[in-house]
Amino acid sequence: MIDYPPSAWNATGRAYRDDAVPAGLVVEAARRAPDAPAVLDGTGTAYTYGALLTAANRLARLLHEHGVGPGDYVGVVGRRRPDTVVALLGVALSGAAFVPCHPDWPASRLGYVLSSTGARWLIGGAADLARVDTAPGLTDLVLLDVLTAEHHLPVPDAGEPWDGTDADADRVRTLVLAEAPSSVVELGFGSGSVLRRVAPHVDLYTGLDPDEAAVRAGTAWAKEQGLFADLVTGYAHEVAERLPGSYDVAVIAGTARVPYLRAVLDQVAELVRPGGSVVLADVTDPALFADLTGGSWSAAEVRGPDVVLRRSTVDTPAEPGLRVWTRWHVEQRPGTDVPARGRPGDVSYVIFTSGSTGNPKGVAVSNTALVNMLEWVTTSYGVSAADRLFQVTSFCFDLSIYDIFGLLSAGGSVRLASAEELAEPARLAEIMLSEPITFWNSAPPLFAWVLPFLTSSRRAGPGRESMRLMFLAGDWIALSVPDEIRTVFPNALVVNYGGATETAVWSTYYDIGEVDPAWPSIPYGRPIANARYYVLDEHRRRVPIGEPGDLYAAGTVLALGYHGDPAQTAQRFVPDPFVPGERMYAFGDRGRWLPDGQLQFLGRIDHQVKIRGYRVELGEIESMIAALECVREAVVVTVDLAGARSLAGFYTFRPPGVPVERVRAALVDRLPEYMVPARLLALDELPLTSNGKVDRAALGELARAQREGGA
Template identity: 45%
Template sequence: MTSAAPTRATPPASFNDTQRPYRTDATLPDLLREAARREPDHPALTATGTAGLTHGELDALTDRMARLLADLGVGPGSHVALYSDRTPLAVAALIAVLKAGAAYVPLDPAWPRQRVVSLLRRMDVACLVAGRPTLRAAQELRWEVPSLRHVLCPAIEARESWEALLDREMVETFFDFLSAEPDPLEAAGFNLRRSHRPYRPQDVADYRDHVASLVHETSGHDAAILEVGCGSGLITEAVAPTARRYVATDPSPVAVDKNVRIGAEAGSPVEGAAAYAHEVADKVQGLFDVAVLASTVQFLPDMGYLLRTLNSLAGLVRPGGALVLADLIDPDVEEHAGLRVPPRLLERLPELLPRFVSVEVRRRPAGAFAGELEHRYDAVLHVSGEPAGAAAPVDDRTGTGLRVWTGADVADRPATPLPEAATADDIAYAIFTSGSTGLPKAVLVRHGAVVNLVDWMNREHAVSPADRLLFVTSFCFDLSVYDMFGVLAAGGTVRVAGHDEVAEPGRLVEILETEPITIWDSAPAALSMVMPFLRLGTGSGREDLRLVLLSGDWVPLALPDEVRDAFPRASVVALGGATECTVWSNGFRVGEVDPDWPSIPYGRPMQNARYYVLDEELRPCALGEPGDLYIAGDCVAVGYAGDPRLTAARFRPDPWAPRPGETMYRTGDRARWLADGNVEFLGRLDDQVKVRGYRIELGEVRAALAQCPGVRAAEVLTAGGTGEGRTLAGFYVPVPGGPDGATVRDQLTGVLPAYMVPARLLSVPALPLAPTGKVDREALARLL
């Protein structure tokens, strides 16, 4: 292929002669059900360490899961978030969401919590599906998003999520060991890391006295006190001498005995009971003025367990008494492996558990405590004056969040299909892309657009049940849409690569050499990371890979030949398009690479897609003439969720459409038609760039940088050329005495995904200006 010199010849209509019939009334669940009927016993989803699922099993499981979602009120118009790494059950959950008639919204667990909360609120998400490793974080999010009523974790088979997370042997062994430590600070849980010992005896004494004052303030002296999680006896020795009755409970019998002994030695009898927090109400008799949990909540297995425990302990507190929770961890303030409790949860407790009449959330004054203790908070939960007794159970169907829905709830549902809930015109998913205003944009894509994509890809590349795709992309990257639904619709197999496997390129090479993988799909940079490890591999088992799909960024000219050298049967296909046009809307089969090409050609429009290269007046450009690239046809998305103005600006009426009412999407790309019918990509028109396969609006990064405390002005550029070497560079003007680069980086890490944080941050006295009055980006680039 050779580049044509610019001419005034108009691109012929045949370049956009892409119409092809497909099932315009079909939805993704239709395609997947049909595949299950054709190939019920063929593997559908496989992964390391799991038994995998056949197409028949996947169909039955997703029917059960869809019924649970429907029981929870999920249906057409609902948004269900996925907050999980790649697993077969996560893929199944997305299919179930579609079968329930809802749209799925993928969220990356690696994103900052603040970003996730913001996106959940914007999308009015009703239900969130979590993986087992992300469940705790998902439960925290539950209380920050008013619309989020339910959390589902299908990976947990137990009826209660905490039952699967509570390892009794580990807990008892750990606390037996801790309580027996001779060092009083270590026995109390302080300075456990020998290399990091921030606490002195006085610091711990200050904390002890603080908790004692909370208890005395709440109950006065001569009160009946119940301590849940008594540990080394730190609180017992401070409070028991003034109590009328003191009962100390702990999962560790060693800890309980130690507390009883402390009381005896002080002449203040202490009753002891070895019990986990949720068992205390069954093992302790009588009523108490105060129940105290000091540095205990962080060791509980999950939020559902905490709520169950508070509900049961309320029945042990006399009317007008209280629960004191000391040393709570706020997820907005501190990263911690233990259970973190959003203050918003405690503030809403009276509406969740009727026994609690009011809640005081108490922040600690700055500088009052050492180390992590300074950032913690305390809470006093006041019990109502109603007669004491077991707290009434609360119906979880109302969305109280008292429990997580689990795989046991899924198994309770029948494996029968729901009535057809979605149509081809309904939204299948919303995927976020970077936004120039500082806010991500949620692209809404119809079922019909994905069905068209699947039909084209599977026909064009003869995808069949014999194919097995190695699934390595994030759910938040729209390549995942074809990886899952396209291959499953063909009756093929999706080999799900876990997070740890994707993080180790050598492990991916091992999979490619030892498993019958036939399709690879990723951004070029992801495959480039694997290529050096291929040279270290055995070289065996590479005959299976037949199709390598590359998209999302410039394809390096050398990469296709490197792929074919490593995998002799592989065909390399470069794909392009936009998230707003349903993953891909054009393709180019890469044959012999001309070393004089500026890049791998963009390719030709896919079926039922049309490409326009237009000038500023929206007139078609001549062959070879650069212009603005617009995409039209059945691939075009509905628009941006909750942003009609931006939708109207980017999705414009298509004057050449064969049917009235169609739109064309303004991509923001520069391109030109070549004489052979291929499109050549010439770069971006605006601040949108591709970095390691991620599409990033520089404006969003610039806005985040400018909002950092102590930053007066900011600018963001790309550096390192094109392709996999491209990075971001941030420049900021600090106020006098403002933050250094490390501080700014920490602030950005809290609000942006890792791939959007500039690799280089430079402090400058002022941003240079060009004669136009705009920031002189070339002058900034010279500073790199």
């Protein structure tokens, strides 16, 4: 007899506040205990509930005044400071959806995320001023770290100096002299390779470089040649002050950071005569400058690794400028409660995950799905005002959604780990032991990074006894970890959470008790409240208990879909064949039901993987590499060595080839740090299987051999 999963395993229906929104739950907690600590950092209480609500109300009022509300999207730069919590709650109170953005994202990724959601507002800090020019639809920027009404553009990261090869310099010489200039200004002339090739052919050559030795060497060479070259010490962004004038051609090293280059170009436009040009030499990603038309520039011509910008003969009217607000402006608004504007079915947030087309995809989650999850966790685990969560997860990772709205809706407190604390696992362990932390929530690899410092510590402290909940989600948990946790925190319940961003953070749970060493893995668990799970075959029919199949989820936990991508939404959110009129989400994972009604996770179907808890589509990285000039093919694989998972990238090339350094630089400029392969290798050819497909296993072995050999 074949046994199929009984319907009771999916009988998870239970009442929840389907008329509530997450921000409203936090407001209720604040009214219950306005003087209780809400947000803490290493210095103590940063915000009580009353102060947090006041600050968030003020921000919501600023948004209201300018028409931001339900149906709108607001970017929030997730820096590790208490004001980020104010920003998240303030946007939620306005009724708009918040879109978490990482402070270390390349400007191109930030621009894509903001543009694809149609976000007109970004809440961040002064450092973001130099990054927002890649989001053309952005109208307003709020700087919560600026306390005065005035703001000033910070000096951006200029990047590394450019010292091109002779071939590079010859190529730039050809581009410059093709303009038949009489005057040239070079920003960052370095070793003087372009100076020596161009200065003899023009009437005036000027330049600046931050290296005084370079200035002395260049000046001495010009004097020996009987040429006049006006060379001064300074950075590119100081050119208007150091070398005022009018020039036919400007030369800028394209190896500088993209935000810096684009900021400098605004100044250079004032120095280059109408009809003149700017040569951006050796640009890592020329496509990022191809859209600089209108206003000061009439054309942008990509010439291999270089870009030539044409100065307009007549400036066309520019778009209205970006409005910049500071914390001072926010604090002028009343802090009283704002009228409720959000509705249960509205989008609560959009979190971007890796996409297979080269661009990330935004998962839109409703207030309803989030409230369902929050209430279930609070009720199931007794989360209350006595709890204090140590917040260590990136605000761009959906576990952080629970950290903020879960703890604050239950009246608990959130202890934010600073960026400096998060960089030191020994420091994190010390805080966990020395402070009255009750709650940890992270991906398993992050906790595994800290665990050795916990187990080796002899430090006594309140944390050993106070820690009661340890949530681990988003990746495999080693069988040894739960017992190791209990040697340090004897009162801790370790919970394995499963799901996906598309199922409102979590949709399965497993309370880990005694671990059977014979288990292949920690069980995935059972569905949470109002969630249903199916294990189906390729025809979407149920498979028997114990048989592997494809995992699907359904119920209240489902996201609304992928923002602005109905085709992808239809592909992954398909009709539920067992509940007419409802949808189910195809994870792309394999799993099976165990005889006791628990689910077991068996891995990914495709090449979408988890790296340090983040979901990464290998195809996105591959498409980025393959798009680079002279790259023929690109493959990215995962490498598991010594318990750690990393990425390795391989590519073949067309003559004259692509240096690994250039590929890495392009990826660093376009992708989050965790998506940049730890190892990149150029190959003459990719290994193939007998059926003609790329042998990914062989590439994995090659990467492991390289890493073990230290190559």
